[in-house]
Amino acid sequence: MDQRTSTESQLTSSPLRLDAASASSPRKSAAEGPSWSKDSGTAQSDANASRQEDVVFDVRDLSVHYGSAPALVDVSMTIRRREITAFIGPSGCGKSTFLRCFNRTNDLIPSAKVTGRIDYHEQDLYAKEVDAVEVRRRIGMVFQKPNPFPKSIYDNLTFGPKVNRMKVDYDEVVETSLRRAALWDEVKGKLQQNAYSLSGGQQQRLCIARALTVDPEVILMDEPCSALDPIATSRIEDLMRELQKDFTIVIVTHNMQQAARVSDRTAFFTAEVESETDDRRFGRLVEVAETSKIFSNPDDKRTEDYVSGRFG
Amino acid sequence: MAVSTPARPREQGTRGFRAPVGETVREKFTQFVLLLGTLVAIAVLAILLIDIALDGVGGLSLDFLTNYTSRFPERTGIREGITGTLSLMVLVALMTFPLGVGAALYLEEFAPRNRWTRLLETNINNLAGVPSIVYGLLGLSVFVFFLGFGRSLITGALTLTALVLPVVIVASREALRAVPREIRDGGLALGATPLQVAARQTLPAAIPSIMTGMILSLSRAIGETAPILVAGAAFSRRADNEPWNLTEGYTAIPIQIFDFVKRPQQEFQVEVASAAIIVLMVLLLIMNSAAIVIRNRYSRNR
Ligand SMILES: Nc1ncnc2c1ncn2[C@@H]1O[C@H](COP(=O)(O)OP(=O)(O)O)[C@@H](O)[C@H]1O
Ligand SMILES: [Mg+2]
Numbered sequence: 001m002d003q004r005t006s007t008e009s010q011l012t013s014s015p016l017r018l019d020a021a022s023a024s025s026p027r028k029s030a031a032e033g034p035s036w037s038k039d040s041g042t043a044q045s046d047a048n049a050s051r052q053e054d055v056v057f058d059v060r061d062l063s064v065h066y067g068s069a070p071a072l073v074d075v076s077m078t079i080r081r082r083e084i085t086a087f088i089g090p091s092g093c094g095k096s097t098f099l100r101c102f103n104r105t106n107d108l109i110p111s112a113k114v115t116g117r118i119d120y121h122e123q124d125l126y127a128k129e130v131d132a133v134e135v136r137r138r139i140g141m142v143f144q145k146p147n148p149f150p151k152s153i154y155d156n157l158t159f160g161p162k163v164n165r166m167k168v169d170y171d172e173v174v175e176t177s178l179r180r181a182a183l184w185d186e187v188k189g190k191l192q193q194n195a196y197s198l199s200g201g202q203q204q205r206l207c208i209a210r211a212l213t214v215d216p217e218v219i220l221m222d223e224p225c226s227a228l229d230p231i232a233t234s235r236i237e238d239l240m241r242e243l244q245k246d247f248t249i250v251i252v253t254h255n256m257q258q259a260a261r262v263s264d265r266t267a268f269f270t271a272e273v274e275s276e277t278d279d280r281r282f283g284r285l286v287e288v289a290e291t292s293k294i295f296s297n298p299d300d301k302r303t304e305d306y307v308s309g310r311f312g
Numbered sequence: 313m314a315v316s317t318p319a320r321p322r323e324q325g326t327r328g329f330r331a332p333v334g335e336t337v338r339e340k341f342t343q344f345v346l347l348l349g350t351l352v353a354i355a356v357l358a359i360l361l362i363d364i365a366l367d368g369v370g371g372l373s374l375d376f377l378t379n380y381t382s383r384f385p386e387r388t389g390i391r392e393g394i395t396g397t398l399s400l401m402v403l404v405a406l407m408t409f410p411l412g413v414g415a416a417l418y419l420e421e422f423a424p425r426n427r428w429t430r431l432l433e434t435n436i437n438n439l440a441g442v443p444s445i446v447y448g449l450l451g452l453s454v455f456v457f458f459l460g461f462g463r464s465l466i467t468g469a470l471t472l473t474a475l476v477l478p479v480v481i482v483a484s485r486e487a488l489r490a491v492p493r494e495i496r497d498g499g500l501a502l503g504a505t506p507l508q509v510a511a512r513q514t515l516p517a518a519i520p521s522i523m524t525g526m527i528l529s530l531s532r533a534i535g536e537t538a539p540i541l542v543a544g545a546a547f548s549r550r551a552d553n554e555p556w557n558l559t560e561g562y563t564a565i566p567i568q569i570f571d572f573v574k575r576p577q578q579e580f581q582v583e584v585a586s587a588a589i590i591v592l593m594v595l596l597l598i599m600n601s602a603a604i605v606i607r608n609r610y611s612r613n614r
């Protein structure tokens with residue numbers, strides 16, 4: 001196979017494989033204000049001008065339906081660069097659904113319909129010309145259950161660069177990503193062993209390393225520690241703090257202490273019925289703020305009840 | 313939990329672990345009946361095999377494998393049957409693998425779930441249960457007459473391919489379905505296209521089961537007599553033996569066995585036919601063992 005000699009090296013530099021005209025320099029076009037974002041409130045972006053660089057995702061009025069059933073309704077929030085944002089809330093409130101919107105994994109569920117808008121660096125993630133495959137390369141994901149490929153550790157880590165035709169030295173990618181995922185010392189002598197021979201915690205760190213191999217900007221993690229023991233969990237938490245220096249991280253967790261320990265900002269979701277007259281049940285964002293505020297002095301009564309363990 | 317439990321009669325405490333007598337008897341009896349069933353099946357098979365072995369072993373020799381069919385039982389062989397069966401096997405494998413695995417990949421990984429694909433699936437599942445002679449009639453009308461391939465090797469191979477294709481598709485789909493969803497998710501999350509994920513992760517993970525299904529289907533195909541007999545296999549083929557000639561007539565071991573049994577001479581009916589059966593069985597045994605070896609090799613590596 002000759003991926004490595006392929007001419008498609010622009011993949012590493014171009015953002016979302018847009019049409020040729022806008023593909024060359026996304027940041028510039030963002031600064032100029034691309035035509036499709038003009039209608040979306042210039043006033044707002046002016047107000048945020050100072051922080052604009054820091055906003056990775058700008059979510060506005062996002063709703064997700066599975067078939068005709070709403071799973072998540074009217075979410076608006078921002079995800080900021082090199083921060084760890086935690087999503088907490090009772091199960092079934094749409095945290096995973098929301099997370100999957102950021103790398104367009106919901107596209108793969110036939111019944112899922114996403115409305116509203118997510119801008120990724122001022123670029124509409126759901127615009128027609130955006131290639132969902134390229135989105136998924138730029139925005140990595142780690143799953144609840146460690147899911148290494150049934151292959152060697154080495155092959156697990158070269159799969160991403162290979163399919164993305166990255167012109168890189170595979171040995172180097174393997175070592176760097178394993179070092180970054182704090183796994184190198186444990187596995188350096190057995191790179192050709194099957195990934196299934198690792199422990200659960202090691203497998204999950206391998207999955208994190210695997211996500212790093214394609215050099216994403218954002219890493220989405222859906223309850224990455226829920227299948228792990230406390231020691232493995234704490235290693236992953238340390239790792240997240242380390243990775244935060246280079247990556248933007250969004251983590252779903254059902255463990256409130258974990259959110260409190262690792263995240264900078266926390267978003268609390270709920271799926272409670274809203275009023276007596278309206279008993280439809282779907283996920284909603286209740287409150288998003290600095291983690292310290294959410295856990296000590298939240299604005300919303302429901303948040304307070306949840307973080308103090310009174311429901312959920 | 314209360315620590316101090318009320319005193320319980322000792323008797324009740326010990327009897328609590330013993331199964332009621334009636335239950336034990338029923339359990340033993342059921343096990344016995346099941347064992348008996350198994351033994352009867354094995355015994356019938358053993359008698360059959362021993363009978364064939366006793367009848368046929370005298371007819372087995374190197375000459376039997378390399379000689380062409382003859383009118384004289386002591387000079388006859390099944391050379392053209394062996395070459396015909398091997399040619400069929402290779403041709404059927406070459407056609408079935410890409411078609412069967414391709415169809416399975418499409419249906420399992422890419423096809424939209426709608427009315428048409430459901431209809432297609434139902435048809436494939438039903439085709440897997442159609443009697444094999446029906447495929448022979450299909451071969452006769454479509455390949456022999458309509459497409460004009462005549463009673464040739466390619467007609468036989470196409471007929472058998474049609475016969476095993478539905479089974480291979482169903483088995484391959486099951487193999488693909490057994491690959492965990494998470495592996496696909498992991499691949500897609502790295503920016504691989506669905507096609508890349510299918511080709512580099514899902515299919516390789518399913519290949520051992522697919523191969524097992526393929527080999528078992530093939531061994532069914534080469535044991536079949538009715539379909540290729542109807543679709544024009546000959547009883548012998550001597551003068552111009554070119555085993556790979558697609559457009560020439562051909563024969564196969566089961567067809568030859570059928571021929572031997574029909575001959576008037578006692579030697580053909582018993583000794584020669586049994587010897588040919590032994591050859592066929594050894595061939596099938598080798599294939600089934602290969603399937604088992606492949607399955608074990610890969611399930612251990614997992
Ligand atoms: N693939 C799917 N198809 C249909 N409904 C789904 C699917 N995934 C999730 N849902 C529904 O969406 C709601 C939110 O689920 P989810 O996002 O998994 O919540 P959480 O991660 O917060 O537990 C639930 O009611 C769930 O039943
Ligand atoms: Mg979830």
